[in-house]
Amino acid sequence: MRGRGNRCDLIAGLLLLFLCVGQSAAEQAPRPVISVIIDDMGNHGGWGDAALRIPGPVTYAFLPHTPHAARLARAAHAAGKEVMLHLPMQSHEGNRLGPGALTLHMTERAFQRTLDEDLAAVPHVRGVNNHMGSLLTRHPGAMAWLMQGIGRHGDLFFVDSRTSLATVGEQVATEYGVPNARRDVFLDNNRDPAAIEQQFLQLVRQARSRGYAIGIGHPYPETSQVLAEQLSRLEELGVRLIPASEMIRYQRSVRTWHASSSPSPKVAKNSKP
Numbered sequence: 001m002r003g004r005g006n007r008c009d010l011i012a013g014l015l016l017l018f019l020c021v022g023q024s025a026a027e028q029a030p031r032p033v034i035s036v037i038i039d040d041m042g043n044h045g046g047w048g049d050a051a052l053r054i055p056g057p058v059t060y061a062f063l064p065h066t067p068h069a070a071r072l073a074r075a076a077h078a079a080g081k082e083v084m085l086h087l088p089m090q091s092h093e094g095n096r097l098g099p100g101a102l103t104l105h106m107t108e109r110a111f112q113r114t115l116d117e118d119l120a121a122v123p124h125v126r127g128v129n130n131h132m133g134s135l136l137t138r139h140p141g142a143m144a145w146l147m148q149g150i151g152r153h154g155d156l157f158f159v160d161s162r163t164s165l166a167t168v169g170e171q172v173a174t175e176y177g178v179p180n181a182r183r184d185v186f187l188d189n190n191r192d193p194a195a196i197e198q199q200f201l202q203l204v205r206q207a208r209s210r211g212y213a214i215g216i217g218h219p220y221p222e223t224s225q226v227l228a229e230q231l232s233r234l235e236e237l238g239v240r241l242i243p244a245s246e247m248i249r250y251q252r253s254v255r256t257w258h259a260s261s262s263p264s265p266k267v268a269k270n271s272k273p
Helices: 002-028 045-051 069-078 108-121 140-151 169-175 193-210 221-231 244-261 265-270
Strands: 033-041 059-062 082-089 125-132 157-160 180-182 212-217
Touching (some): 033 045, 033 069, 033 082, 033 125, 033 193, 033 221, 033 244, 045 069, 045 221, 059 069, 069 082, 082 244, 108 140, 125 244, 140 157, 140 169, 169 180, 193 221, 212 244
Parallel strands (some): 033 059, 033 212, 082 125, 125 157, 157 180
């Protein structure tokens, strides 16, 4: 009987150790991260002011040469929010782009001058993402000009909004050494609050599955309302909100870790029986 009791005590002790180790590992595992970028800032003052009140380190992308862009960008920066240039680029559908657009018919000189003027029009810019651009982002030559221009302005990053499945934005940015990432979820193609909430939860699911995800929305009143509600329960959802620049650094560190921890082709070959 004593031997059986000892075995039971041993099993119970091992089970307790297993649970403690599992709990410790869960506590040490990094929480998945999300970034939320609000596009199309600058055209609508009231919507823009309301969007800036969304809690947390939300990132805001401003259209150049729009009536409220400079004021709202300064307000965002003063509130500790990250500012991006939402750069108009030619679309496949020929949509009206507004001032400061980059198009395929431009000479390189006109392209770079327009980019410089757009960046100067938005204070405190940390990075760039494309407004429309379903045509321009699929052309390697135009994207090479863009990345060269971005590189001349210091440590700016690029987020590919992925308005086309044929985009080469990430690839060309990487080739030119521009820190970059890509949009994962559009939050408000449908402005119904229930639909926006479902898209936000899809963003959370992607982050929990992969470790990180980027969502893009707009300064619609419905989007601001849903995000204010959902971002207040991030602890419950098990994710953390970070600015776009921090997201890019995080993704680069994850990729570097995976690359360094993967066996080289030679090691993998020699490890076969």
